[in-house]
Amino acid sequence: MFGQPHHYPFRRALAEMEPYVPGEQPQGGKFVKLNTNENPYPAAQAVVEAICSAATTGLERYPDPYANAFRNRAAEVLGLPGPDWIMAGNGSDEILTILVRALVGEGQRLRMPYPSYILYATLADIQGALWERLEFDKNWRLPAAFADGCDDLRLVFLPNPNSPSGTVEPPEKVLQLAEQLPCPLVIDEAYADFAEANCLSLVQQNENIFVTRSLSKSYALAGLRFGFVVAQPHRIAELMKIKDSYNCDTLSIAAATAAVGSTQWLQENVARIRATRTRMEARLKQLGFRVTPSQANFVWCEHHESSHKQIYQTLKRQQILVRYMNFPAWGDGLRISVGTDQQVDACMLLLEQCV
């Protein structure tokens, strides 16, 4: 009734790949969630109002395929020459997918630092592309070979600030890197709003630079699914050929437009999170952790005496979720998102008992 058994109809690339496993998202309210770098505060009120108002003005029509309301507002706020420097997507993860599909063919190569965002390799696997990971040094600086050309290299990912470290490569270094590389450089700026510097203005100096942004973290809109990419207009025009016509919906476009216009909300939110981050880093050090100075909304920490995995499990039993990360051939540690002061205090109190 189900035809011949055991015939695998999928592409070979799928058979050979491991699925990407997102961070735990328990559905139900009781966990203190410090494991996936969400913002602990609710989004700006203007965002909620924009969604309600968009919902009452009609979902029977298709959305604007180009999200022009958002692009106009974002170009203004970010000081870009025009809306044609932006493409919007269903989360910046979708933007990363589009970039890989647009730039890397089967059997061609992409590069990323290690440890960094695990999704890049998954996207390459789906595409049937080859990937290489170059290790950061002990201080989370890029190795010199990161700028080398090699056969069939078509795309380089640089998360900046990096995850899980929260460290940043300064813009002048990034521009140098882009100038040395023989292929496009995607700077994943999911956490840039929490950092002291970003690379947005570099897109005007180099057509091979693509900067991606997310509304999930700094705008407190992980549940909305909205991100975007900034690049030169002739590059954006090519990416537009790949995206689904209606990749962003009416509600998310309205919400994202309101969010990007809420500049004061953003400043205040970022200031609060940075202040909590500073307290958290100091406390973790007192508890004997080696703490990597972070420019994001999470902190990477390692303990010499206690098992990271056990700490994670102990916290989880007490309803506090942090991210235990084990990077094969590199080592493991804990990535703890910056929550509210109260959430962070609860976490630190428990840590005191288990290290």
Ligand SMILES: *Cc1c(COP(=O)(O)O)cnc(C)c1O
């Ligand atoms: C969270 C994250 C993203 C994904 O953001 P979404 O807009 O929620 O898809 C991309 N890159 C990095 C490094 C991230 O941590």
